[in-house]
Every structure is written in C-alpha cells, then in structure tokens.
Amino acid sequence: MVKAWYMDDDSASDQRLEHHRNPPEYISIEELYKKTGVEYFKLNVDTYATDGVLQALKEKRGYTYEDEIVCSKECLPNYEEKIKSFYTEHLHTDEEIRFVVEGSGYFDVRDDAERWIRIAVYPGDMIVIPSGIYHRFTLDTNNYIRAKRFFIGEPVWKPYDRPADDMDCRKQYIEKQRRGFLVTAS
Ligand SMILES: CSCCC(=O)/C(O)=C/O
Numbered sequence: 001m002v003k004a005w006y007m008d009d010d011s012a013s014d015q016r017l018e019h020h021r022n023p024p025e026y027i028s029i030e031e032l033y034k035k036t037g038v039e040y041f042k043l044n045v046d047t048y049a050t051d052g053v054l055q056a057l058k059e060k061r062g063y064t065y066e067d068e069i070v071c072s073k074e075c076l077p078n079y080e081e082k083i084k085s086f087y088t089e090h091l092h093t094d095e096e097i098r099f100v101v102e103g104s105g106y107f108d109v110r111d112d113a114e115r116w117i118r119i120a121v122y123p124g125d126m127i128v129i130p131s132g133i134y135h136r137f138t139l140d141t142n143n144y145i146r147a148k149r150f151f152i153g154e155p156v157w158k159p160y161d162r163p164a165d166d167m168d169c170r171k172q173y174i175e176k177q178r179r180g181f182l183v184t185a186s
Pocket residue numbers: 069071086096098105135136137145147
C-alpha cells in the first residue's frame with residue numbers, strides 16, 4: 001500500500017532522503033484525501049495497458065491527453081534546473097496526474113495546517129494532486145522515475161511558485177478544503 005508520512009523539519013539535508021519525524025508519523029491515504037484532496041489509485045503495472053482499469057479511469061475523468069516523463073540525469077533535458085524547479089513549492093491551475101510505471105519518488109503536499117506530507121510513489125501508483133494545492137516533487141536516492149502524465153484537454157505544465165495565494169485556483173482549493181473534500185474520491 002502507498003505510504004505517506006509527516007516530514008521532519010530538516011530542510012538542510014538531502015531532499016531525496018525519507019525525512020521521517022522521530023518517531024515516524026504515518027498518515028493513511030483516506031486521511032490524506034480528507035486533509036488535502038489528494039487522490040490515489042492503485043493500478044496493476046504489468047497489465048494496465050490491457051486490463052481496462054486505466055482506460056475506464058481516463059474515460060470517467062476525461063483525461064484526453066497522455067504522455068510520459070522520465071526523470072533521470074540521462075533522460076531529462078536541463079536535469080538540474082528541472083529537479084530544482086520540481087522541488088520548489090508551487091501550485092498549478094489544473095490537476096497534476098501521474099502514474100508511475102518505473103522507478104520511484106516523493107510527492108510532498110501541504111496539509112490543512114501547512115505541514116508537509118511526503119507521499120512515496122512506486123510502480124502502479126497513480127496520484128492526482130488537486131489544482132491550487134502547494135506541493136513539490138523529488139526523486140529519491142534511486143534517482144529514477146518514469147511516469148505517465150494525464151491531462152484534461154491541452155496540457156498546462158506551468159508551475160506558480162509560492163506565494164500564489166491570490167490565484168483563483170488557490171482560493172477555490174482553500175474553499176474546498178474548508179468545506180471538506182466530501183465528494184467521493186473515485
Ligand atoms: C514524476 S513527475 C515529475 C514532477 C512533475 O512533473 C511536477 O510537475 C511536479 O510538481
């Protein structure tokens with residue numbers, strides 16, 4: 001099962017480490033959704049191309065665009081710059097949808113009390129990060145991830161670094177969080 005935990009406050013050491021608190025404080029995926037609106041789906045990484053589960057999800061959620069990103073020194077153009085920008089706290093005007101097919105990494109999201117939650121992703125994990133949430137991404141010490149990216153319509157990748165509190169998507173996110181993410185995740 002996917003693991004998520006509250007991070008320590010050690011921003012000086014390697015971002016690619018686990019950064020657990022002492023003792024570790026895990027959060028369930030249900031709690032994660034309630035606090036942040038982040039959705040999670042588990043797919044079969046060996047059969048997703050033919051088993052219909054991903055296809056059904058794409059149709060249900062209207063994902064019309066799909067591509068792949070490989071984050072590694074060898075494959076990602078402007079690697080250092082991109083890795084730095086992924087780990088700079090930011091938000092997007094649209095959902096960030098990633099399905100991990102190889103490798104691993106960490107998505108960090110802020111909870112309702114501004115605490116960082118780290119979500120460890122592995123092959124078969126699909127994560128939907130809501131529009132307007134402050135978040136960031138880092139590779140772990142394996143330094144490699146290959147993920148599918150989905151989008152409703154034409155993709156908009158632009159990150160807006162914090163502070164972006166005046167953006168409509170941020171205000172809408174805060175309002176949804178205030179009301180509670182009550183609509184079922186799937
Ligand atoms: C594994 S996807 C790379 C990270 C990314 O695309 C992004 O937008 C992070 O916020």
